[in-house]
Amino acid sequence: MTFDLLVRNANLPDGRSGVDIAVAQGRIVAIEPRIEAEAGRVVDAEGHLVAPPFVDVHFHMDATLSLGRPRLNESGTLLEGIALWGELKPLLTADAAVERALRYCDLAVAQGLLAIRSHVDVCDDRLLAVDALLDVKRRVAPYLDLQLVAFPQDGYYRSPGAVANLERALDRGVEVVGGIPHFERTMADGAASVRALCEVAARRGLRVDMHCDETDDPLSRHIETLAAETLRLGLGGRVAGSHLTSMHSMDNYYVSKLMPLMAETGVSAIANPLINISIKGRHDAYPKRRGMTRIPELRA
Ligand SMILES: [Zn+2]
Known part of the structure; x- marks a missing residue:
């Protein structure tokens, strides 16, 4: 044969x-x-590992290879990280963003990564990063499956223009709806943003991947709203909650109700262990929480 x-x-x-x-x-x-x-x-293969391609389900390619620009994150917190990105954003140029992303894609492919879901910040009226990563997506398409998420980094309601910019990004070809409810001004605004963004996804027939409850606050419960909206709009199987780190600190009784709701409604959980164990628990004295979502329980 x-x-x-x-x-x-x-x-x-x-x-x-x-x-x-x-x-x-x-x-x-x-x-x-x-x-x-x-x-x-x-x-x-000379005894080397042969595996299916690796998939990175959560990345921010617009910020890749930018360590130290414009300065290092001294506190190590998510909030300083977001502030730093805010300082870097006005300094971005399209050529530099494309060059860094392509350099990263080479590194990724060399490690066996052939599929990446990357969030891209839409809180910039120029949509410079959006256009840059759409360009990169086209260029790497022959060897790397790059999926982009429209991500309102500074808040869907909190950042002026984000509501319109998110729609513009989707019009240009970004294919997943993102969000950041725990970063909106109030818990109520966060819940409202989850509802509105799920409606955008339902109207356009798109998937949802929301940064959700990326906080040590056990009362950050936007995942509950995300699950309920998934059910209401018939989005089951197309919705993911990223990070979900507040689940680490939640009351166990509440979690015993929440996890069956997630399973019932078909919401996936995306854990981000490397970043979460680095930036969570930074406000803690002792004991210091690791801030990982509840992976073993979610898999059970
Ligand atoms: Zn992220």
């Missing part, structure tokens, strides 16, 4: 080692210790 591609001597994520992988017509058709066959192309 002849295959299109034969990868020899591969190690697999499940622990098998030294196996051969046969590919025909774009599909894996056999994985065995030793495949005796001809192939159009033979690759010796």
